[in-house]
Amino acid sequence: MHSRALVLFSGGQDSATCLAWALDRYAHVETIGFDYGQRHRIELDCRQAFLGGLRTQFPHWTARLGPDHLLDLGLLGQLSDTALTADKAIAFERSGLPNTFVPGRNLLFFTFAAALAYRRELSVLVGGMCETDYSGYPDCRDDTLKSLQVTLGLGLDTRVVIETPLMWIDKAQTWQLAHRLGGDALVDLVRTATHSCYLGDHETLHDWGYGCGACPACELRANGWRGYVAAR
Numbered sequence: 001m002h003s004r005a006l007v008l009f010s011g012g013q014d015s016a017t018c019l020a021w022a023l024d025r026y027a028h029v030e031t032i033g034f035d036y037g038q039r040h041r042i043e044l045d046c047r048q049a050f051l052g053g054l055r056t057q058f059p060h061w062t063a064r065l066g067p068d069h070l071l072d073l074g075l076l077g078q079l080s081d082t083a084l085t086a087d088k089a090i091a092f093e094r095s096g097l098p099n100t101f102v103p104g105r106n107l108l109f110f111t112f113a114a115a116l117a118y119r120r121e122l123s124v125l126v127g128g129m130c131e132t133d134y135s136g137y138p139d140c141r142d143d144t145l146k147s148l149q150v151t152l153g154l155g156l157d158t159r160v161v162i163e164t165p166l167m168w169i170d171k172a173q174t175w176q177l178a179h180r181l182g183g184d185a186l187v188d189l190v191r192t193a194t195h196s197c198y199l200g201d202h203e204t205l206h207d208w209g210y211g212c213g214a215c216p217a218c219e220l221r222a223n224g225w226r227g228y229v230a231a232r
């Protein structure tokens with residue numbers, strides 16, 4: 001019934017792991033990414049590197065992997081003035097939200113994804129949102145996405161399923177999930193061909209991947225890796 005999925009694939013660790021999860025589960029999987037003038041644009045290059053790595057190293061998934069879609073959402077730059085899109089330092093604002101927050105970004109992403117999925121006859125939307133390593137983004141919360149699933153289904157008059165396989169696991173478990181899905185080869189591909197650093201540093205290779213090593217995204221990724229290695 002629900003055999004065709006669209007993965008919101010940013011080029012980061014979480015969505016890359018979700019893509020592998022979807023390929024393991026669904027007969028046909030397509031990917032969507034968004035170009036919104038993000039400062040860590042290296043993510044967009046990582047998307048292609050990761051997709052290429054999947055195609056060459058995981059032949060049993062190649063047949064399931066359909067087209068990649070990149071949407072230009074440059075208009076988000078007009079709506080937000082944050083550390084991701086403007087030349088500002090990352091800080092936590094009085095609201096408790098990091099100023100990397102583009103208000104409602106995931107609501108927009110899912111809505112555009114649902115419109116594309118409708119056209120492509122894909123009934124499942126897969127995203128890497130997570131409440132466990134809670135980053136303060138209310139549009140990543142489980143309740144928000146369950147509500148959005150209902151809204152999109154009503155608005156499109158079709159069954160829309162939103163899957164978030166990482167919602168209740170931590171970053172160490174995300175590495176473990178990658179290992180379960182594709183062994184050391186997939187862990188290595190996630191490590192070297194995905195990008196999470198807020199500052200867009202893709203020069204320095206650590207044991208947990210590329211990044212500045214100091215921003216909140218790097219800290220989260222590095223801590224998760226250490227937990228994963230310790231539990232191996």
Ligand code: ZN
Pocket residue numbers: 196197198199200201211212213214215216217218
């Ligand atoms: Zn960083």
